Amino acid sequence: SWLIHSITQTIANSVMWIQNAYEVWVNLSNRFSGKNTPRIFEIHRNIANLTQDTDSISMYYTKLKAFRDELSSYHTLPRCTCGVIPNLTSFLDEDYLMNFL
Template sequence: MAAINIPNQNSPYFLHSSDQPGQILVTQLLDGDDYPTWNRVMTMALEAKNKLGFIDGSIAKPEPNNHNFSNWIRCNNMVQSWLVHSTIANSILWIKSARDIWLDLLTRFNQKNAPSIFEIRRAISNLSQGTNYVATYYTQLKAYRDELDSYRTVPACVCGVIPNFNDIYATEHLMDFFTGLE
């Protein structure tokens, strides 16, 4: 009789008894307009469950004769189920791996589109402290800035120019803050 390979709780192949296929990991369902936010909260949830490797490709599907093959199948199916239950299910239901679902959603919804950036910029320019505490105003502004920054991809660089971009962004953030103070 073959021994059953039961992963320890630190293994990405470990599934807790509370992990269920119908479980909703994030309360914010992906509707297309909120992809950057959904991506961030889903990434955090999968990382907390030690399953991020199933979507980022770092846990590749083992060969069928590998002792972790059945564990990979189970965990991949669980991650697929979590993704299906957090998004537009019909559009991804037949995709075979969690990684391929993740890439499909990325391709479809991570558009660096001008309308979304415009809406965020307009919200920032219309935001003012009003009667709010400075901390409350700053928190609202920071949420907008973080969302705007999610649309920016700063390339990797060894030439030393990136710190200049960071200084420009920091100055932009400061000017936005001062503009809304009352």
């Protein structure tokens, strides 16, 4: 029940007749866990076109963060012991800041 109520109505309609939560989860995972290049492109375009306009700083930041959070769900950083990941994280943080400014 909570799983069905935590997704959009359109998606819920497509899985509401599945008998158990595990099967719903597997169905949704198979459907949405792949790399979605068109959506990644769309997110980048939305970030590039996002402006504050009449939004408060808080609302503008919230919109930008939502795009960035979704984008990061498509790009997971690998684990390593070479010390590169902190540098990459720093680069990404700076990139996020430039989007905000």
